Amino acid sequence: MEWFFYALTFVMALGITSTAVYALYWSSKKGQLRDFDKGAASIFDEAEPIGKPTDFFPAKKKKQKKHHTAAAETRAP
């Protein structure tokens, strides 16, 4: 029975390796490895754009506001 498990693990190793090689080939073919600026920006959208922090301590509202509207606040009386 031992030979069976060795054979099975060998086949699994080949399978894992070939999926990795295929994934690299696929990502290159689909243009995933081009236009890196777009890739980096893909986690942002209109609702959560670049330049807008998205996490704050609770009950620290003033701080958050200050961060966003620093320019506005200096103008305000």
Next chain:
Amino acid sequence: MSEQPSTPTIVASFKPGARADIAARAELSEIDASTRAPLMLFLVSAVLWLIVGTAFAIISSYKLHSPGFLGDIEWLTFGRARTAHLNAVIYGWATNAAVGVAFWLMARLSRSVVRHGGILLFAVALWNIGVTIGIIGILKGDSTSVEWLEMPTYATPLLFIAYALVGAWAVITFRYGKSKHIYVSQWYILAALFWFPWLYSVAQMMIIFAPARGTVQALVNWWFGHNVLGLWFTPIGLASVYYFLPKVLGKPIHSYYLSILGFWSLAIFYNWAGVHHLVGGPVPAWVITAGIAASFMMVVPVVVTGINHHLTMIGSFSALKYSPTLRFIVFGAVNYTLTSLIGSLMAARSVSETLHFTHFVVAHAHHGMYAFFTMVMFGAIYYILPRILLREWPNATLIRTHFWATAVGSMVYVVGLSIGGVVQGLMMNHTSPDGSVTYTVLQVVEATIPYLFSRSVAGILITVGHLAFAVNFFWMLSKKPVSQSSAPTLFRNPEEMELAAK
């Protein structure tokens, strides 16, 4: 509204006038809502296991400098308590948290709602039943005694089925995703979801069900043991850093090119590195040399990732003051760089000669699993939970307590035990001019006691942090959703768009 600046504020973003904005928010909200039930089950069980694991950790740590402690309770002897700790934190806390965070990220990044959430609910139930049976089995004395695979054979098939369900679910979500671009975090998560079942099933077959003979068994054991860290927890941890760091700052990652390079170099080199645990063992020398070479090649992905994380942070350190998530994530990212570089050095034959079989290795394992991975998971949970529950974290002081207690605690742990490990290694190797060993085993053990004691102190600090976290976590679950105006960590859309609240 007199304060309305030119750049959009939170308030401006809520204005119903901005149509595209609301649509995008509604989509995110729908996705977050669909992850809610299974994710909460993953996170609640993770936090409960964290507390259980911490209790076993304190017991085992205390026993090492005061061996009489609970010494007459069979179920809590060191061999069982320590093993229960390892399995509770690895398979209970870390894996539950990792899967929960990973599939929330997958759903968000693929822009796909969770399909067949029932699969995940079933999987999380099965997984936790499996871990519970496994840990009771270990305490009962049924441990297999193979490191990282101690759970008895009557528990492991449940874990495997649960895991397979999660993997199948992730592939479905990915396939139905709307996002054209695959963000680097998705690469890490998808790869990890493929790698873990491979590692786990091969290790189970070749060690437990049809044990390989001789040193092959030890090789499989350490190939598995190290890869659980490198090919399962590390990718999930890095996926989280790559998402939360830029997302919290509102600033894209420093170099996306480097992030892709880091991923593929990790995929190529990490799998080979595990056998460095057997340096000096009765294993063919070429196997060890290959392992050492791979361990040093790991410097490539680590440095690349480190440069990327730290250059993204440069200029934004003030954000650490206002974001709880960022504190944990940055602490984790810095420790990822440190622990990985130390790990590569430890693989060198000359270094291993001194540090192998000492407390240094234990310190290193906690540096990676705790100061890096666990801290990143904490950060991720601080970000995710308000968004799926639409509630604020109840108490900022508890968050600060959690951060400082665990950050200081983990550093005391790592530094204290690392020094202890070096002292231990040097004493064990020390020979007198006539060639005999200078110190007796008892002398070496006695010399390490102060360092073991420092670990218990660190453990108490970490426990305080975990309790603060657990209190805040369950307090939050019992709270009602907050009104829109008092939700600083939430960027909410008009009430009617929030599906998660219903």
